[in-house]
Amino acid sequence: MLFRRSLAYLVAFSATATAVFPAPHSSHHGSGGSGPFPATYLTDPSLPRHTIYIPESPELPPWVSLPVLVWAEGGCGNNGTSFEPFLTNIASYGFIVLALGPPNGTGYIFQDAMDDAVTWVQERAGKLGRYENVDSSRIAAAGQSCGGLLAYTQRHNDAVSFLGIFNSGLLGNTTDAQENLPKGMIIEEPSVIHEVKKPVFWWLGGSEDVAQSAGTADYHNLTRVPKWIGNYPVGHSGTYQEPDGGEFGVAAVNWLRWVLKGDKQASKFFRSGGAERAGWVETESWGLERLDLYSEQDID
Ligand SMILES: *[C@@H]1O[C@H](CO)[C@@H](O)[C@H](O)[C@H]1NC(C)=O
Ligand SMILES: *[C@@H]1O[C@H](CO)[C@@H](O)[C@H](O)[C@H]1NC(C)=O
Numbered sequence: 001m002l003f004r005r006s007l008a009y010l011v012a013f014s015a016t017a018t019a020v021f022p023a024p025h026s027s028h029h030g031s032g033g034s035g036p037f038p039a040t041y042l043t044d045p046s047l048p049r050h051t052i053y054i055p056e057s058p059e060l061p062p063w064v065s066l067p068v069l070v071w072a073e074g075g076c077g078n079n080g081t082s083f084e085p086f087l088t089n090i091a092s093y094g095f096i097v098l099a100l101g102p103p104n105g106t107g108y109i110f111q112d113a114m115d116d117a118v119t120w121v122q123e124r125a126g127k128l129g130r131y132e133n134v135d136s137s138r139i140a141a142a143g144q145s146c147g148g149l150l151a152y153t154q155r156h157n158d159a160v161s162f163l164g165i166f167n168s169g170l171l172g173n174t175t176d177a178q179e180n181l182p183k184g185m186i187i188e189e190p191s192v193i194h195e196v197k198k199p200v201f202w203w204l205g206g207s208e209d210v211a212q213s214a215g216t217a218d219y220h221n222l223t224r225v226p227k228w229i230g231n232y233p234v235g236h237s238g239t240y241q242e243p244d245g246g247e248f249g250v251a252a253v254n255w256l257r258w259v260l261k262g263d264k265q266a267s268k269f270f271r272s273g274g275a276e277r278a279g280w281v282e283t284e285s286w287g288l289e290r291l292d293l294y295s296e297q298d299i300d
């Protein structure tokens with residue numbers, strides 16, 4: 001009963017109306033983030049099922065490269081602006097974020113949209129114009145709750161190097177999962193964790209997080225792959241809606257700066273007590289020293 005009621009968080013977004021595809025726009029939204037490159041979101045007709053978060057300046061210096069985060073929303077919701085503070089803040093540190101769902105989209109969206117985002121960015125990265133600074137050789141896939149389940153599917157995508165699982169874990173095809181996850185979703189068994197060969201980081205919400213047991217089991221069952229797990233004890237919804245995404249935002253930025261930009265200072269968050277000082281508990285890791293090898297490749 002508790003599990004079933006709690007699972008409803010995974011599908012917290014309703015699927016009533018047909019999807020809306022707003023006209024392209026790139027006006028300033030929200031705070032712009034806390035990083036050095038004030039960011040915004042926009043839409044691009046060539047990627048109509050997504051929202052793109054990117055530094056606002058049309059001309060970045062050539063030495064600023066923008067690695068890629070493909071992001072799936074909580075509830076597998078088709079609303080690309082439902083994590084706006086968190087994703088804008090990430091982009092402001094010099095990333096492009098391809099979030100599933102157009103701004104204010106309704107209904108659900110699934111893993112094929114993650115694959116589409118990766119294909120799209122590979123075609124455009126480095127070409128003259130808005131995506132000139134984008135570096136598609138460095139891609140992470142992540143998501144929250146139901147979106148975390150979509151992120152796991154990118155284990156098979158050779159273009160994706162890192163997985164981030166926020167308030168999520170593999171549920172298996174239980175009756176509860178069948179009844180509570182959106183129809184049309186592929187429900188994967190916990191055993192697929194053994195197929196993961198990419199480094200994975202988990203951010204959970206402590207004992208009040210419905211996903212804590214599944215996420216923790218996944219962490220322990222993943223072997224021979226660099227991994228980190230931590231809990232910020234605020235429950236399943238995290239701090240994504242706080243200014244700049246709150247503590248989950250800080251953690252995500254440190255993760256991406258380290259693994260996608262090779263930033264050693266950011267790595268200290270995970271290796272030298274930074275997360276614990278910020279209030280993360282029940283942290284654990286394995287093999288993180290190997291990530292320096294990953295993250296220094298191809299870095300200028
Ligand atoms: C999309 O998410 C934003 C932020 O939570 C919210 O303000 C907006 O109402 C949502 N749009 C829809 C159509 O649900
Ligand atoms: C999304 O909906 C919210 C209200 O729920 C509105 O304030 C906002 O302007 C809308 N954004 C877009 C891009 O349509």
Ligand SMILES: *[C@@H]1O[C@H](CO)[C@@H](O)[C@H](O)[C@H]1NC(C)=O
Nearest residue numbers: 173174178184185186187188
């Ligand atoms: C879950 O298992 C049922 C049988 O119990 C099967 O009919 C269904 O297709 C499975 N659903 C998914 C999403 O794999």
Ligand SMILES: CC(=O)N[C@H]1CO[C@H](CO)[C@@H](O)[C@@H]1O
Nearest residue numbers: 190191192193217218220221
């Ligand atoms: C899928 C899988 O390997 N599951 C195992 C995860 O770890 C727990 C306990 O450590 C086992 O009970 C599961 O069988």
